[in-house]
Amino acid sequence: MIDPQFFDELRREQDRGREQARYVEQAQVRGAIQARKRPLSRLRRGAYALASGLAMAAAAAVAWQSWHQALGLSASAPAFFVGEGAMAGSVGAFIAAPNAQELPLRFADGTRVALAAGTSARVASLDEHGAHIVLEKGRVSASVVHRPGSHWQVDVGPYQVAVVGTRFDVSWDAGSRVLELRLTQGSVLVSGGFLRDALSVRAGQTLRAFSDGGRVELLDSAQQSKAQNSPTAPSAVTPKTTPPASEPSGTVSMPSSSAPAAGPSVNAAATWQTLAGAGKYREALAAAERLGFDAECRRASGSELLTLADAARLSGSAARAEQAYSAARTKLPGGGRATYGLGLIAFDHRGDFASAAGWFETYLRDQPSGSLRAEASGRLLEALERSGQRDRARSVAERYLAQYPRGPQAALAEQLLR
Amino acid sequence: MAALRAGRGDAQHLLFERYGDYVERLIVRVLGLDAEVPDLINEVFARAFERIASLSEPSALKGWIGSIALFTARAFLRDRRSRRRFLGFFAPEELPEVPVTGAPAEVSVALFRTYQVLQQFPADERIAFALRFMDGMGLNEIADMTQVSLGTVKRRLTRAEERFVSAAARDPVLRERMAKSERWSQS
Numbered sequence: 011m012i013d014p015q016f017f018d019e020l021r022r023e024q025d026r027g028r029e030q031a032r033y034v035e036q037a038q039v040r041g042a043i044q045a046r047k048r049p050l051s052r053l054r055r056g057a058y059a060l061a062s063g064l065a066m067a068a069a070a071a072v073a074w075q076s077w078h079q080a081l082g083l084s085a086s087a088p089a090f091f092v093g094e095g096a097m098a099g100s101v102g103a104f105i106a107a108p109n110a111q112e113l114p115l116r117f118a119d120g121t122r123v124a125l126a127a128g129t130s131a132r133v134a135s136l137d138e139h140g141a142h143i144v145l146e147k148g149r150v151s152a153s154v155v156h157r158p159g160s161h162w163q164v165d166v167g168p169y170q171v172a173v174v175g176t177r178f179d180v181s182w183d184a185g186s187r188v189l190e191l192r193l194t195q196g197s198v199l200v201s202g203g204f205l206r207d208a209l210s211v212r213a214g215q216t217l218r219a220f221s222d223g224g225r226v227e228l229l230d231s232a233q234q235s236k237a238q239n240s241p242t243a244p245s246a247v248t249p250k251t252t253p254p255a256s257e258p259s260g261t262v263s264m265p266s267s268s269a270p271a272a273g274p275s276v277n278a279a280a281t282w283q284t285l286a287g288a289g290k291y292r293e294a295l296a297a298a299e300r301l302g303f304d305a306e307c308r309r310a311s312g313s314e315l316l317t318l319a320d321a322a323r324l325s326g327s328a329a330r331a332e333q334a335y336s337a338a339r340t341k342l343p344g345g346g347r348a349t350y351g352l353g354l355i356a357f358d359h360r361g362d363f364a365s366a367a368g369w370f371e372t373y374l375r376d377q378p379s380g381s382l383r384a385e386a387s388g389r390l391l392e393a394l395e396r397s398g399q400r401d402r403a404r405s406v407a408e409r410y411l412a413q414y415p416r417g418p419q420a421a422l423a424e425q426l427l428r
Numbered sequence: 429m430a431a432l433r434a435g436r437g438d439a440q441h442l443l444f445e446r447y448g449d450y451v452e453r454l455i456v457r458v459l460g461l462d463a464e465v466p467d468l469i470n471e472v473f474a475r476a477f478e479r480i481a482s483l484s485e486p487s488a489l490k491g492w493i494g495s496i497a498l499f500t501a502r503a504f505l506r507d508r509r510s511r512r513r514f515l516g517f518f519a520p521e522e523l524p525e526v527p528v529t530g531a532p533a534e535v536s537v538a539l540f541r542t543y544q545v546l547q548q549f550p551a552d553e554r555i556a557f558a559l560r561f562m563d564g565m566g567l568n569e570i571a572d573m574t575q576v577s578l579g580t581v582k583r584r585l586t587r588a589e590e591r592f593v594s595a596a597a598r599d600p601v602l603r604e605r606m607a608k609s610e611r612w613s614q615s
Contacts, residue, residue, distance in 0.1 A: 016605065017561045020539045024562070027461045027539075034448045036466035138463055139540070159461030161540040172537045172601070199537050201600045208537075208600050291607075324607060416566045 015385075027159060089136055091116045099133060106130040107148070117141065120155040121162070126181075134165075140173075149181035156196070166191075168203035169219060176213075187221035207290065282306075286317050291325035294318070307334055312341035312348075319351055328359035344376040350386055357389060363397035388419035395426060429486045435477070444473055447490065451497045457563045458501040458555050460543035468504060472497045494573050498555055505551040537601050545595040545602070549588055556581055557588035 090099040092115055099105070099115060107113035107125040115123045115133065121140075125131055129148025133141055140162035143150070154162050154173050162173040166182045169189050176196025182189055191200065193211050200217060201208040204224045211217045211228065218227040282297035298306050298318055310318065319334030332355050338348035353369030356362045370390035374383060387410050394403035407423035414420065431439035451472050455465050475496050483492050542562075546554050555574060559565040565573075571581045596602035 017542075017564075019535055020542060021562055021564070023535045023539050024456065024461065028452065028456055031461060031465070033452050033456070033465040034469060037448070037452075037469035038444075159463075159540065161537070199601065207604045416564070421567070 031157075031159075089118050090133060090141070101133050101136050104130065104132055104146075119157065119160075122153045124151045126150065145180065145182055147182060147184050149179060151177075151179045153177045154196075165202075168221065169200055169205070170202045172199040172201070172208075189217070189219040189221070191217040193217075282321075283314065283317060286321040291321040294321040295325050295327060295330060303330060303333070307337040310337075312338045312346060315341065316347055316351070319348065323351065323355060323359075328355050331355050331359075345372070346377070347380070347382060349373040349376060350380075350382050353386070353389060353393075357393055363393045364399075367393035367397060367399070384414050384417060387414065388417055391419050391423060391426075395422065400426070429480075429483075429489075432477075432480045440473070440477055443476070443493075447493050448473075450490065451493060453563070454494055454497045454559075455501050457558045458498065459504070460539075460546070464504065468497075468500055472500050475500065491572055495575060498559075498573055502551045502555060505554065538605050541599050541601050542596075545592060545599065548595065549591055553584045553588040553591070556584040557592065560585055 092099045092105060093113060105113070105115070105125065107127055107129045109128050111127055113125040113129075115125065117123070117136075119140075123131075123143060126149040129150060130146040131148075131150060132144045132146065134144050135142040140154075140160050142163045142165070144165045145167075150164070152162075152164065152173070154160075154176055156176070164171040164173065164180060166180055166189050167184065167187065171178075171180060171191060173196075176198055177194045178196075178198060179192045179194075180190070189200075189203070191198070191211060193213050193215055195213050197210060197212045199208045199210055200219070203219060203221055205219070205226070209217070209226065209228075214230050216227075216229050218229075220226075282294045282301070285291075285297055286294035295318075298321075306318065307315065315334050315338035319331045319338060322328075322334055323331035332352060335348040335351040335355070339345040339352070342348055349369055350373045353366045353373060356369055357366035360366075367390055370386045370393060373380065373386045374390065377383065380386070387406070391403060391406050391410055394400075394406060404426050407426040410417065410423045411420060411427070417423075432443060448469065451469055452465065455468050455472070456462075459465060459468075472493070476493050479496070483489065546558065549557065552574070556570055559570045559573070560567070567578060567581055567585075571578045574581065593606075596606055
């Protein structure tokens with residue numbers, strides 16, 4: 011049921027975090043601190059003695075502890091401050107900036123969240139990973155320090171902005187129900203409201219979500235300054251504004267789950283690939299249909315067709331996916347990944363396991379160094395078993411176990427060979 | 429082994445040098461990126477030094493210390509669950525800003541959310557799930573390291589998978605990643 015590939019990217023990200031955190035070195039440093047603080051048992055002394063060469067680093071850590079204690083950041087003390095002084099913040103309390111003055115919130119990890127004049131907000135929760143801030147109204151400018159495992163969230167009206175480490179301004183106009191998010195560094199993920207899926211916003215981009223119109227604008231900084239100087243530019247805060255038909259390239263105007271299907275105001279030629287890249291598969295397919303799916307299959311390159319075929323498959327349109335994968339096969343050397351995609355359609359959508367086995371075998375034959383060989387081998391094994399070709403399945407099972415003894419289909423292979 | 433049993437510092441140092449990263453990896457897989465990891469690494473080695481006499485087969489050293497790491501992590505999870513501790517933040521002067529890894533935010537957020545989901549699991553199921561899917565470990569190895577039968581590992585994984593799929597379907601970030609997954613996309 012679980013797809014191990016789902017975790018591959020998470021594992022790589024976690025390994026990057028491990029490298030940055032240097033936990034083993036920290037263990038040595040803390041071991042050295044403990045060794046200096048109290049008498050130890052013989053065996054613990056042995057464990058900590060190995061870090062004795064790191065006295066300088068230990069001294070730095072002790073200095074950190076002193077600073078930490080000086081600020082009163084013990085388990086029972088508050089961990090953020092309101093204003094530039096030492097006024098302790100209180101989790102859950104309503105915080106309002108004066109009408110003519112900005113009010114900073116300072117967190118002990120170095121993160122700063124500045125409430126613009128007249129803004130009100132709350133720090134709803136706070137833990138070792140970060141804080142959950144609720145912006146009631148107004149605008150905040152945040153500079154969030156990234157640490158391994160850190161996670162900050164800002165609730166803005168009906169939206170949630172998930173933050174890893176970045177700098178951004180976000181505002182919520184409760185009257186017109188418009189979210190505006192301007193990112194200067196890093197990236198964030200926005201969800202909630204009328205957004206069906208989370209939307210990634212990157213450095214240099216500005217996101218505007220018009221709740222009443224069910225419309226989203228995502229502009230990069232160059233386009234934004236151009237748009238702001240243009241008399242026909244879409245307004246940042248007028249929800250009824252319709253983007254011009256000839257939007258600058260890269261400007262995305264996305265239909266939402268609750269909005270009507272994208273009409274002629276959306277420049278489909280500019281957006282179906284962007285939409286697919288953003289995981290908006292149904293919208294991407296709709297955009298390609300508006301342009302003429304057959305024409306797109308003739309016009310697009312092999313790699314573009316793979317994107318289109320994946321979007322069609324993931325939005326449940328097996329016929330369109332087959333059409334695009336088939337077109338891609340004719341444009342890619344040896345058929346490329348398209349052959350594997352046709353196998354997935356046969357297997358997952360059609361339940362035609364014999365045909366699926368044929369496609370996976372073709373992929374393995376035509377792509378001797380293909381990146382999906384392990385997956386294709388496993389799928390071939392399953393397809394043969396499900397189509398009743400047990401002798402061939404056993405033969406494939408032997409090869410599979412030899413090549414991928416820990417692969418996801420290893421258990422099935424072993425079962426077939428018993 | 430004789431030097432370790434005699435409590436010699438150089439042998440203990442060598443053990444830490446050789447298996448420190450391995451222990452750290454196992455703990456991080458189970459706990460996630462957590463400020464407690466360094467202390468747990470220390471605890472694992474302290475326990476290992478205390479119990480080294482019980483290890484009869486030197487060739488089993490790696491698996492043995494891995495088991496200690498997992499039992500230490502399990503004890504910590506159970507303890508944390510019973511008393512959710514508030515941990516102070518690091519001071520900014522001592523912990524310089526770590527550059528963003530370069531991965532898109534959705535990967536970092538998905539990783540965080542995955543461990544949020546795992547927080548709700550019973551410790552044994554969480555360990556089996558983390559070793560199998562976050563670490564990519566084989567079933568037999570998991571059984572050996574957690575000192576249970578293969579059948580028990582399979583049962584724990586089945587329950588954990590059901591929990592994860594159910595919880596992830598309610599999370600917008602994980603749900604979207606599941607939709608992109610070839611195997612989950614149609615489920």
